[in-house]
Amino acid sequence: MSHYRFTHTANLVKLNHILWAVNITSRYMPGKVKCLARALTTYTLMVQYGYVPQLRIGVAKGESGQLEAHAWVENQGLVVIGQLPDLTRFKTLPSLGKH
Template sequence: MITVDKLAGYWQKWKDLSTFGKWYLLKAGVTLLVIKAGLTFLPFQTFRSRYSRYTRGTAPERLTQEQIKEVARSINIMADHLPFQLLCLPRALAAKYLLRNEPGLVLQIGVELDRVDSFEAHAWVERAGEIIIGDWNETIRYQRLWSWE
């Protein structure tokens, strides 16, 4: 249950955000909703072809490192607050979409190497080896299976 104090805290955090942060928080929420609906209701090949069409960048755009972190933070905040579970794949897809004009981003999908009793997959977005979204504990090692540029 949301209390008045909690709402006041959310409002204060909203007021403290920059215009860029507010804009990307709203964009992240809408993007995550659309991606969740697409993954839920469309066959994956259909989703993939439509997603590919929409993620084609128009022109290279250079955001600052802080702005890229703000976009990733916005995605994680919205994913944690929406009323359904959004794990790593929808978050990585949202980052790839919202940062589609940023050159060199690659969506990676891999499986955990050291797991023998079950199968654990993970999705993340990186650029030049640096993880933008989808970071994991250093003790876990993933074998890349698929890269989506």
């Protein structure tokens, strides 16, 4: 019975509400909130509410040769947080597991 309630929790908490909460709380954090913190928070909340997101971390070489990294979350093949105009330039690191 608890599995039934868990799978229906995702229907009660819409993805846009999770993203709204992450975006609002990011405004009140000291300093500039980095993409990794936002992606991890989004990923954790999505898993908690029954979604099956993918946490992506990618690396790329910057214009002056420096290493750059970026984190984002995908759900059903779509980026839900961390979208960048040039996201495809980041080489995605291998996943560490299903969740």
